[in-house]
Amino acid sequence: xxxxxxxxxxxxxxxxxxxxxxxxxxxxxxxxxxxxxxxxxxxxxxxxxxxxxxxxxxxxxxxxxxxxxxxxxxxxxxxxxxxxxxxxxxxxxxxxxxxxxxxxxxxxxxxxxxxxxxxxxxxxxxxxxxxxxxxxxxxxxxxxxxxxxxxxxxxxxxxxxxxxxxxxxxxxxxxxxxxxxxxxxxxxxxxxxxxxxxxxxxxxxxxxxxxxxxxxxxxxxxxxxxxxxxxxxxxxxxxxxxxxxxxxxxxxxxxxxxxxxxxxxxxxxxxxxxxxxxxxxxxxxxxxxxxxxxxxxxxxxxxxxxxxxxxxxxxxxxxxxxxxxxxxxxxxxxxxxxxxxxxxxxxxxxxxxxxxxxxxxxxxxxxxxxxxxxxxxxxxxxxxxx
Amino acid sequence: xxxxxxxxxxxxxxxxxxxxxxxxxxxxxxxxxxxxxxxxxxxxxxxxxxxxxxxxxxxxxxxxxxxxxxxxxxxxxxxxxxxxxxxxxxxxxxx
Numbered sequence: 304x305x306x307x308x309x310x311x312x313x314x315x316x317x318x319x320x321x322x323x324x325x326x327x328x329x330x331x332x333x334x335x336x337x338x339x340x341x342x343x344x345x346x347x348x349x350x351x352x353x354x355x356x357x358x359x360x361x362x363x364x365x366x367x368x369x370x371x372x373x374x375x376x377x378x379x380x381x382x383x384x385x386x387x388x389x390x391x392x393x394x395x396x397x398x399x400x401x402x403x404x405x406x407x408x409x410x411x412x413x414x415x416x417x418x419x420x421x422x423x424x425x426x427x428x429x430x431x432x433x434x435x436x437x438x439x440x441x442x443x444x445x446x447x448x449x450x451x452x453x454x455x456x457x458x459x460x461x462x463x464x465x466x467x468x469x470x471x472x473x474x475x476x477x478x479x480x481x482x483x484x485x486x487x488x489x490x491x492x493x494x495x496x497x498x499x500x501x502x503x504x505x506x507x508x509x510x511x512x513x514x515x516x517x518x519x520x521x522x523x524x525x526x527x528x529x530x531x532x533x534x535x536x537x538x539x540x541x542x543x544x545x546x547x548x549x550x551x552x553x554x555x556x557x558x559x560x561x562x563x564x565x566x567x568x569x570x571x572x573x574x575x576x577x578x579x580x581x582x583x584x585x586x587x588x589x590x591x592x593x594x595x596x597x598x599x600x601x602x603x604x605x606x607x608x609x610x611x612x613x614x615x616x617x618x619x620x621x622x623x624x625x626x627x628x629x630x631x632x633x634x635x636x637x638x639x640x641x642x643x644x645x646x647x648x649x650x651x652x653x654x655x656x657x658x659x660x661x662x663x664x665x666x667x668x669x670x671x672x673x674x675x676x677x678x679x680x681x682x683x684x685x686x687x688x689x
Numbered sequence: 690x691x692x693x694x695x696x697x698x699x700x701x702x703x704x705x706x707x708x709x710x711x712x713x714x715x716x717x718x719x720x721x722x723x724x725x726x727x728x729x730x731x732x733x734x735x736x737x738x739x740x741x742x743x744x745x746x747x748x749x750x751x752x753x754x755x756x757x758x759x760x761x762x763x764x765x766x767x768x769x770x771x772x773x774x775x776x777x778x779x780x781x782x783x784x
Contacts, residue, residue, distance in 0.1 A: 402702065403702045404701040404702035405702075462701075465701045465702070503700070503701070503704050510706070511706070511707060512704040512705060512706045512707075513704065513705040513710065514702060514704050515702070516703060516704075516705050518703065521693055522693075522694075522703070524696075525694065525695065525696035525699055526696075526699065526703050528696035529696045529697065529699045529701075529703070532696070532697070533701070
């Protein structure tokens, strides 16, 4: 069933191939490093006739998401892609996309937000739209980025969900690094994704409706409550789609991945490519008889809080690694895990690492497990200067 | 929609269909007079119907039959575009 041999592709190229196989009707997009190779590869494939997609070269990311909303609500399958400042500029409209229940699939090459201006990976861009109501899935490597992209339209377009789905991959670390990737056959992806049909399509003039109506204090809260319900439903749909995808490929891409979590006393919780490094350190410490594990989060939104609690409450120590900071408050993932574990006996340790593309070395991960690491892992200077 | 809906009664995105939509008499907002239609001069070119920013011009088929003052805001655009001098601003009937 799987097409031929694995191909050597970067994460960006892998996702572009997934997009080509999904063949969205419309892709409004604006280039930005490190997302550019995604749309560049996709545009080349479209120009070569591999997909029949209307690519709209818009003048900004704000326009990209605005056009994507119109397109998705009109009844066209719609995708886009961005990074960092692009996502920041788009943020206002990302909230609107979620509230108008536009099932847009968006590839994100995660990159640090300015300033200082930087082009390398951290998750501050994703965290900026954390509360917008969009689904956010994080990939560990190029294969996962491809797989999650193939799954994304099914999640986004499910009638109980109808929300944007962001498929996030670490900028450069994944977007620009070539790895062997198994691509599915085109027909298989097309069959898996299926057609997009929207019952209340904007262009269905025989059933007119007002989309995005004004909501006063008597209705705004009900809208937001309904939106919360939609993203909760996405949790169930992610599981269903992951089951089906696993049946097709043998690869499981559920909301969480447990790596030696069963019976572990010490567990790291993390998102993205650093999971690969952490798994190596888990193997090494397990060989030295230390009961350590990794809980990798693919679905950051909706975050499966109940499962997190079940899986982590037996661990004596839980180390949350955030690749974004919340100056003056708790880092975003640490805050979520603390919420999930409220009332449990596990000790929670919060670490911030990798800002602006700073590497996370195995020694640093070892220090985290051995409780020798400072809150800010890998920064020069003392934790508490004299 | 006199009864306020619960959150789980809202459709995705809260799309409002014509059946659910209240039809308030927004013509209440009109100030400074209203357009009067002289059907004897009207040539049914429908420019008024086309230019009206609301839906104040009532048609039967393609023939203009009157003005719906429940939605007319008195913007005077119709008076401006009428080529047959069939529309002119006049004081409110009850003024």
